[in-house]
Amino acid sequence: MTLATDARSISTAQATWLVAERDILSRLRSKAFIISTLILVLIAVGGIVWMGISSATTSGTPVAATADSAEMLPDTEDLEVTEVADAAAGEALVRDGTVDAFVTPSAGSATGVEVVALDEAPDDVTSLLAVHPEVTLLEDPAVPFFLRYMLGLIFGVLFMGITLTFAMPIATAVVEEKQTRVVEILISTVSARALLAGKVLGNLILALGQIVVLAAASIIGLAVTGQGDFVTDFGAPVAWFAVFFALGFLLLSAMFAAAGSMVSRQEDISPTVMPVMYLVMLPYFLVVLFGNNPVLMNVMSYVPFSAPTAMPVRLYFNEAAWWEPVLSLGVLAVSCVIIIAVGARIYENSLLKMGGRVKVREALKG
Incomplete structure (x- = not known):
């Protein structure tokens, strides 16, 4: 896929889509991308089949x-x-x-x-035959920590894994284009903002496509193995996760692109993108490790970098009112607009600066 040679002949929207289409086709032709997607599908389906077999073969104690x-x-x-x-x-x-x-x-x-x-x-038999006193709970039954841990792990791994899979390559591609001077040709054809928007849009489409493939494979696996009840339980939280993921991905991918534009060599990219990596990984670990802390989970539901993981977990356990995911999504959307604007300015002002690393203050001033 090639870009037009006359910048005046195409609009910003057309230029954005041309860049996005170029990135999409490039990734779809990559054997590594196809193989990694198939491995993820096999892991998801294999786990579901194993759960089905385990539940089907579980039998009672013979007496x-x-x-x-x-x-x-x-x-x-x-x-x-x-x-x-x-x-x-x-x-x-x-x-x-x-x-x-x-x-x-x-x-x-x-x-x-x-x-x-x-x-x-036989303790498993005697415990069933024991006379247990009646128990009255003063509050709603507590959710087992292991279940919270597993849900946080699932949503966290999805968000962190897919974000790093598709957002991190944006930074490396930007550095590669600067290092090979290809960016100078691209900028002569499309604007820097259209180039940034196209890269983000293309990778967002690929990321959402991978989520859809994984979800479809999981639903089929659950239906075939007789575990269809899980689809009903997870339906709403997964739908909210997809919406939160889309906005969170836009926010983080703009930051990765901005970080990549500030350096001109691949060996300089690691320290530049490390702060963004922390913003992806830290919320994941917080949700997994402190998922049983209601106060912390409430707070993380409104923090842009942790909301895509924390809010679906709370929604699964019916711990969030109907307006909370809407408000959290609004906070994320506003944060997304602000950070994308800042990231676009850094990207636009740093893209053609070669040599040493561009400082954030210098990139913001232009």
């Missing part, structure tokens, strides 16, 4: 029981009951390892039954 004692056992999938004619048959199954325990009636037991085992008390 033997006479007809009378079987009626006293709790109706639960945690026990796999085999009825026997008498105590001798039940004890025989215990001795040959067919069952873990034999349950027989006992008038002197509080539960009405006695558990017979071989050489170790």
Whole structure:
């Protein structure tokens, strides 16, 4: 895909799309991009299939029981009951390892039954037969920390991984174009702002496309393995995540592009983009490690760099009012406009400056 040679013959919108189309086609022709996408799909589908197989193969603890004692056992999938004619048959199954325990009636037991085992008390059986007192909770049941941890990990890995996959290459591409002087040809054809907008738009389309592919593969995998309930539970949070991701990606990709425009050599890019990398990674670690802290999660829901991860987690657990994601999205949108404007100014003023690293103050002054 080539750009027009007469800058006066195309509008800014056309120039933006030409740059975006060039970047999209370039990435789609890359074997590394295609292979990495396929690997992500295989990992997602493989994890879903493994979950389905694990849930399908999970069986209850095998126990033997006479007809009378079987009626006293709790109706639960945690026990796999085999009825026997008498105590001798039940004890025989215990001795040959067919069952873990034999349950027989006992008038002197509080539960009405006695558990017979071989050489170790079966705690998983006795816990089901124990008499538990009634418990009254003064507040809503607490969400297990592990579940919060896993959700934060999922949304955080998606946001951080896909952002770094598509936004970081913008910075390296800008440096490569400066180092090879290609940028001078591009700027003679399109404006610097159109070049920046095209790069960001092209990579945003690729990132959202990868999310759609992963979501479609996951939905198909869940449906095939009989785990369709997860689609209903995750539907709304994933939809909000996609919207937050789009704005968050625009914000961060503009910062990566601005950082890349400030240097002229690939070896100088790491220290320049490192502050932006921290802005991507730190919120991820905060949400994962402190996902059980409601105050911190509320605050992070309105911080532009952590909202795409924190808000979907809160929405999944119904901890956010209907207006909170709207307000958080508004804060993110305003931040996006401001940072993109600043990033575009740095990009425009630094793009044609060769040699040493351009300082932020110098780039802002122009």
